[in-house]
Amino acid sequence: MAKAELTSPWARxxxxxxxxxxxxxxxxxxxxxxxxxTAYQSFTDYDGIGPAGFxxxxxxTRLLGDPAFRHSLLNTLMWTVGTxxxxxxxxxxxxxxxxxxxxxxxxxxxxxxxxxxxGTATAAIWGFILRSDGALNQALGWVGLDSLRRxxxxxxxxxxxxxxxxxxxxxxxxxxxxxxxxLQAVPTDTVEAGILDGAEGFGLFRHIVxxxxxxxxxxxxxxxxxxxxxxxxxxxxxxGGGPGGVSETLAVTMYRQTFVVSDYGFGxxxxxxxxxxxxxxxxxxxRQQMPKRx
Amino acid sequence: xxxxxxxxxxxxxxYADLGLSVPTTWDQFVxxxxxxxxxxxxxFFATQEAGWTAFIWFGEILSKLDPxxxxxxxxxxxxxxxxxxxxxxxxWSDLYARGFFTPPDTPWDNxxxxxxxxxxxxxxxxxxxxxxxxxxxLTDADYGAFVLPTITPNTKPSVxxxxxxxxxxxxxxxxxxxxxxxxxxxNPQVQQTxxxxxxxxxxxxQVGITNPILTAVTTQVQQLKPVPLExxxxxxxxxxxxxxxxxxAAFMVSPRKAxxxxxxxxxxxxxxxxxxxxxxxx
Numbered sequence: 193m194a195k196a197e198l199t200s201p202w203a204r205x206x207x208x209x210x211x212x213x214x215x216x217x218x219x220x221x222x223x224x225x226x227x228x229x230t231a232y233q234s235f236t237d238y239d240g241i242g243p244a245g246f247x248x249x250x251x252x253t254r255l256l257g258d259p260a261f262r263h264s265l266l267n268t269l270m271w272t273v274g275t276x277x278x279x280x281x282x283x284x285x286x287x288x289x290x291x292x293x294x295x296x297x298x299x300x301x302x303x304x305x306x307x308x309x310x311g312t313a314t315a316a317i318w319g320f321i322l323r324s325d326g327a328l329n330q331a332l333g334w335v336g337l338d339s340l341r342r343x344x345x346x347x348x349x350x351x352x353x354x355x356x357x358x359x360x361x362x363x364x365x366x367x368x369x370x371x372x373x374x375l376q377a378v379p380t381d382t383v384e385a386g387i388l389d390g391a392e393g394f395g396l397f398r399h400i401v402x403x404x405x406x407x408x409x410x411x412x413x414x415x416x417x418x419x420x421x422x423x424x425x426x427x428x429x430x431x432g433g434g435p436g437g438v439s440e441t442l443a444v445t446m447y448r449q450t451f452v453v454s455d456y457g458f459g460x461x462x463x464x465x466x467x468x469x470x471x472x473x474x475x476x477x478x479r480q481q482m483p484k485r486x
Numbered sequence: 487x488x489x490x491x492x493x494x495x496x497x498x499x500x501y502a503d504l505g506l507s508v509p510t511t512w513d514q515f516v517x518x519x520x521x522x523x524x525x526x527x528x529x530f531f532a533t534q535e536a537g538w539t540a541f542i543w544f545g546e547i548l549s550k551l552d553p554x555x556x557x558x559x560x561x562x563x564x565x566x567x568x569x570x571x572x573x574x575x576x577x578w579s580d581l582y583a584r585g586f587f588t589p590p591d592t593p594w595d596n597x598x599x600x601x602x603x604x605x606x607x608x609x610x611x612x613x614x615x616x617x618x619x620x621x622x623x624l625t626d627a628d629y630g631a632f633v634l635p636t637i638t639p640n641t642k643p644s645v646x647x648x649x650x651x652x653x654x655x656x657x658x659x660x661x662x663x664x665x666x667x668x669x670x671x672x673n674p675q676v677q678q679t680x681x682x683x684x685x686x687x688x689x690x691x692q693v694g695i696t697n698p699i700l701t702a703v704t705t706q707v708q709q710l711k712p713v714p715l716e717x718x719x720x721x722x723x724x725x726x727x728x729x730x731x732x733x734x735a736a737f738m739v740s741p742r743k744a745x746x747x748x749x750x751x752x753x754x755x756x757x758x759x760x761x762x763x764x765x766x767x768x
Binding site: 242319323324325343345346347431432434435436437438452453454455 | 740
């Protein structure tokens with residue numbers, strides 16, 4: 193049976209538009225409209241109840257002069273660097289060691305299983321470990337390492353680092369899975385050719401295997417950047433962003449200013465800054481890493 | 487909905503084992519804590535883990551040091567940098583230096599279990615907390631409660647009071663009927679069933695109290711005739727209180743003398759900002 197073909201360019205455009213409209217409408221309603229509302233709110237002194245007065249760029253000037261905001265920005269940077277280094281590097285390492293001749297395959301499940309656990313449960317488990325009277329300090333005391341006992345969740349930067357580690361424990365699973373998929377897609381003949389040419393050990397991995405993992409690495413790094421910028425649940429449940437706001441990242445500051453302090457305008461300004469950072473980082477990263485087309 | 491007094495709950499077994507009696511002066515209170523500490527038990531529960539819980543000891547100590555100042559401070563008529571606030575923080579810092587408190591990241595949810603197990607001897611909290619203690623099987627044979635003594639014998643006695651309310655919106659559809667229905671809520675018969683259920687004190691003084699711990703508290707209140715003070719959490723504009731509990735939380739982590747003035751200056755700066763906003767809006 194002959195297919196009806198859309199030969200005229202206009203007809204084709206209308207056809208394309210018809211297919212695109214539902215997706216565009218959905219994105220507009222659930223993403224662009226709320227963003228526009230938030231952006232507008234960031235220029236007001238809206239408190240969640242009363243009428244919102246237009247205050248121009250006041251909220252943004254306040255942000256610039258606020259040491260707590262700068263500290264929150266610093267924590268966000270630490271989280272980004274930490275989540276880039278740890279889950280990506282550990283994920284790759286575990287995937288390589290449990291793929292093929294290294295450790296046994298079941299070892300990988302130890303690292304993958306936490307990925308199935310929610311952020312809330314992760315925080316509950318790590319709270320039990322990290323509190324001053326928690327499992328870690330008790331264990332250190334038990335083996336006679338009292339000098340290593342810390343108030344893990346109470347002092348900065350220890351609490352930020354401890355939470356990055358807790359988050360890594362949960363997040364490394366997805367990196368392992370993706371790297372394993374990538375490793376299994378590396379054609380064996382390239383590896384054999386490398387061996388024939390005298391490559392071995394780390395050199396073989398570095399020059400033959402790793403370059404072929406590039407597409408997967410791009411995805412894993414992208415996921416990690418996105419996760420680090422939006423991290424909320426683990427921090428909120430382990431320290432509440434405290435004590436005294438020292439462990440807040442931008443997402444937590446945004447939430448606290450909006451829904452705890454009821455300073456919706458100020459919270460919206462933080463949301464806009466965070467969104468700008470996310471868009472800028474993603475854009476630069478994807479521009480750099482995605483294969484160029486036509 | 488209820489009228490809670492803020493009291494210090496104490497574990498009667500620990501008190502009996504060490505031969506301690508319920509303190510009527512500040513010195514006895516601190517002396518008891520010293521004896522408890524020496525026996526290897528943490529005397530006082532304190533945590534900043536739940537966020538809001540950071541104001542509890544600040545409010546208790548300040549109100550027992552100078553109730554009039556406390557009132558002025560929460561009303562925005564006195565400054566956090568004034569002498570009584572600095573002195574209260576100094577007392578708190580001393581108690582920390584003596585190792586009397588639980589670590590500041592102790593989960594608030596663990597408090598009833600720790601109190602029951604005798605891991606902590608005294609817990610400052612509203613009488614509404616009585617419900618959870620009794621639900622966990624504690625009776626008046628296990629614990630009691632007292633209003634914290636004033637810091638000096640000639641300080642005016644005071645007690646922090648907390649109440650929950652049913653609010654009727656003034657622009658509601660049928661305000662008169664709603665108020666009438668709410669009025670029925672205070673009917674002693676309704677209240678009796680309610681307070682027996684929640685194990686707290688009714689806002690209606692005609693309602694009898696059957697729980698022995700609450701009876702002891704109300705008897706003490708009747709004898710002391712303390713000035714009722716509003717709880718810190720409700721007493722000032724919300725943004726001010728929310729911000730200040732963060733500063734108090736940070737102080738609990740590092741309760742050094744050198745930290746007192748920076749903490750109070752920060753709190754006062756926020757008070758200046760938030761009271762200005764509050765007055766502009768209301």
